[in-house]
Amino acid sequence: MSLCVLEKVSRTYTTGDMVVWALRQVDLTIEPGEFVAVMGPSGSGKTTLMNILGCLDVPSSGRYLLAGKDVTAMDDDELSRMRSEHIGFIFQSFHLLPYATALENVLLPTLYLDRPPDGRKKRALELLSLVGLEDRANFRPSQLSGGQQQRVAIARALMNDPELVLADEPTGALDTATAAGIMRLLSSLNERGKTIVVVTHDPEVAAYARRVIRMRDGVPTEESVRRDPRPLNAGAPVTP
Amino acid sequence: MRRFFFAILQALQAVRAFKLRAAFCISSVALGISAITVIVAATEGAYRKAYEMVDRFGPDAMLVLGGSEEARAIGRRDKTITVGDVEALRQAFPTAYLLVPMSSVREVNVSYGNRRHQTRVTGTTEGYSRSWSWPVVDGRDLTEADVKGARNVALIGAQVVREIFPDTDPIGKFLFVRNLAVRVVGVLEERGTTGAGHNLDDRIVMPITTVMKKLMNEKTYVNAVRIRFMDVRNMARHREEVRAFLRDRHQLKPGQPDDFRLLSSEEIIRFLVALTGSLVIFIGITGVMSLVVAGFVLANLFLLSVNERIPEIGIRRAVGARRRDILFQFLFEATALTLAGGVLGFGLGVAAGPLLKFVADFPIYFSWKAFAVGLALSSLVGLIFGLQPARRAAAIHPIQAIRNG
Incomplete structure (x- = not known):
């Protein structure tokens, strides 16, 4: 079963009399285990696409199936549940809670689950160690570097073991070396079977993906599949 | 959850x-x-x-004070309740199981040996301690005979005991109330101070006949009457009845204010x-x-x-x-x-x-x-x-x- 299926998905915004098409009749399928980069200039619809993939927004027309469930007609509570169970988000500006520790930030997604997860603290610590921050569990975001903050955000995105990890310009606020470290971390997650979609305008970032979708005026215009994405040990040295 | x-x-x-x-x-x-x-x-x-x-005053009790509120305020005569009124009330209200007249003199000099004190002397009848639920803890209560005979006997409050008899048993002793030799027959239980800071224990209680005749030179009027009724539930009605009865006896016309005041637990609250x-x-x-x-x-x-x-x-x-x-x-x-x-x-x-x-x-x-x-x-x-x-x-x-x- 495909993880994400978009069938003729459109998203329009109405401002006054003007109808703006952010997405036009998009057909797209993402299979489990893929590493997809969505590229395009600003205003191309790539962020709208990510919002819809992440159940933050719903199509104006067309159909979106996530993990076999039709998201199109879901209400706000059901969308929250879909996000909670199926999706992990990574943002350009990290969005960690400033007053919570790294560990508490990683635990955040479990607060909104209906079923109490067993050993959630243990799992959060394991994830922190996976992203190389096992010794920073009790640090607050202000005590961490940008790259470290993004690693905490990645651990948080993985906390509820989602099928789909969505990263919106994950390296936009980081220097090149740190960015490479983050991208290699995402690659290694993909190697372990996580489905990852990265939205970016940076070709360096897109180079890590196997499949690159270019957006223009709300339509995917060009799609390329790489046989040999940037290998894990390439690029600048890791500086977590 | x-x-x-x-x-x-x-x-x-x-x-x-x-x-x-x-x-x-x-x-x-x-x-x-x-x-x-x-x-x-x-x-x-x-x-x-x-x-x-209210508890201390008694929920079944009523106090009739001589003089209207206005008259008291400007110091006019507050002597309106007569000995005759008291007797008439007694006849007219059979459910009033206690009906005790009271007349007080303030700042009376009392002495025993070389100890002196100024206190309040209350003249009353034998029902006084019962009417205020104020037991005599030592000696005996006043009797009907004390009152009829206008005897020179007294109950004294705990404060008077402290001032006059600090280390003597007061019972049977004679103390001077002004220049009247009075025998102490009983001591009242300690009551403490009222909300207004009034020390209740600073008093001497004597037969009203003795007080009126020998301390006040008064034949007709008493200061107040305390009445206790058997049926607490009818207090409001009793109040109106007592009021009407006294107005009638005092020949007050409709529209004229009362020349006495009625106090019951309701007023206090x-x-x-x-x-x-x-x-x-x-x-x-x-x-x-x-x-x-x-x-x-x-x-x-x-x-x-x-x-x-x-x-x-x-x-x-x-x-x-x-x-x-x-x-x-x-x-x-x-x-x-x-x-x-x-x-x-x-x-x-x-x-x-x-x-x-x-x-x-x-x-x-x-x-x-x-x-x-x-x-x-x-x-x-x-x-x-x-x-x-x-x-x-x-x-x-x-x-x-x-x-x-």
């Missing part, structure tokens, strides 16, 4: 994180709650005092409640106003806080928080702050209580009621004034909230 619990934990964490906001909210609520705590305590104190006084009422209204308005102000302070600070924390709301929504999870979190935050303010306010109120007692000699009684009212009101302020900011927070769309930039 689990989510509810986590929402509370999240709220508490945020309360800790935004300390300045917390300090403002807590202190503004605390001021209002402290005023309200004092009110509740004062009201309760007043009622306790009233019931204590009414008086005390009125006294308390003015203060309660004053502090009450202040308290409610400051609570409302505290509410607006809270609402404003929370709106600011919500705007500041839009990214936080966005990320919470993105990882699966529903609108109501956000709503509850902010509501809990507001309520936690106002509750803390309520607890602090109760503490402030308790601290201010003795001050008020010192300044206004006000009966104040702190109980769980004052605490409960404070907590209830403070959480209400949090819920009411926290609702608008919390709703705004819940309405924030995650896409707007997490927009990069």
Whole structure:
């Protein structure tokens, strides 16, 4: 079963009399285990696409199936549940809670689950160690570097073991070396079977993906599949 | 339920994180709650005092005082109740099981040996101690024979014992009341001080016949009559009957004011409640106003806080928080702050209580009621004034909230 299926998905915004098409009749399928980069200039619809993939927004027309469930007609509570169970988000500006520790930030997604997860603290610590921050569990975001903050955000995105990890310009606020470290971390997650979609305008970032979708005026215009994405040990040295 | 619990934990964490906001909210609520705590305590104190006084006065009792209220105020004659009135009342009201006339002389010099004291001498009849439920603890009570014979005998209060007989058994001793030699036959139980600071134990009780004839040179009038009725339920009716009866005997025309006053437990309660009422209204308005102000302070600070924390709301929504999870979190935050303010306010109120007692000699009684009212009101302020900011927070769309930039 495909993880994400978009069938003729459109998203329009109405401002006054003007109808703006952010997405036009998009057909797209993402299979489990893929590493997809969505590229395009600003205003191309790539962020709208990510919002819809992440159940933050719903199509104006067309159909979106996530993990076999039709998201199109879901209400706000059901969308929250879909996000909670199926999706992990990574943002350009990290969005960690400033007053919570790294560990508490990683635990955040479990607060909104209906079923109490067993050993959630243990799992959060394991994830922190996976992203190389096992010794920073009790640090607050202000005590961490940008790259470290993004690693905490990645651990948080993985906390509820989602099928789909969505990263919106994950390296936009980081220097090149740190960015490479983050991208290699995402690659290694993909190697372990996580489905990852990265939205970016940076070709360096897109180079890590196997499949690159270019957006223009709300339509995917060009799609390329790489046989040999940037290998894990390439690029600048890791500086977590 | 689990989510509810986590929402509370999240709220508490945020309360800790935004300390300045917390300090403002807590202190503004605390001021209002402290005023309200004092009110509740004062009201309760007043009622306790009233019931204590009523208890002492006797719920089945009535006091008829000579002289109208107006006449007393300007020092006109207050002698309107006659010995004849007392007898007539006795005949007319068979359910009045005790009917005791009283005439008092103040600041009477008494002495025993070289010890001197000034006290109040009350002339009355043999039912006195029963009519005030005031037992004779030592010696004997006054008898009918004492009164009929106008004997020079006395019951003395505990304060008089302390002043005149500090280390002598007073029973059987003769003391001088002015220049009258009077034999002490009994000692009244210690009663303490009234709410007005009046020492009840500083008195000598003698047969009314003796007092009128030998101390007052008075044949006709008594100061007051105390009546106790067997049927407590009919007190209101008895009151009207006694009033009509005395007006008739005093030949007062309709429209003319009473030339006597009737006092029953009802009046005592009414008086005390009125006294308390003015203060309660004053502090009450202040308290409610400051609570409302505290509410607006809270609402404003929370709106600011919500705007500041839009990214936080966005990320919470993105990882699966529903609108109501956000709503509850902010509501809990507001309520936690106002509750803390309520607890602090109760503490402030308790601290201010003795001050008020010192300044206004006000009966104040702190109980769980004052605490409960404070907590209830403070959480209400949090819920009411926290609702608008919390709703705004819940309405924030995650896409707007997490927009990069």
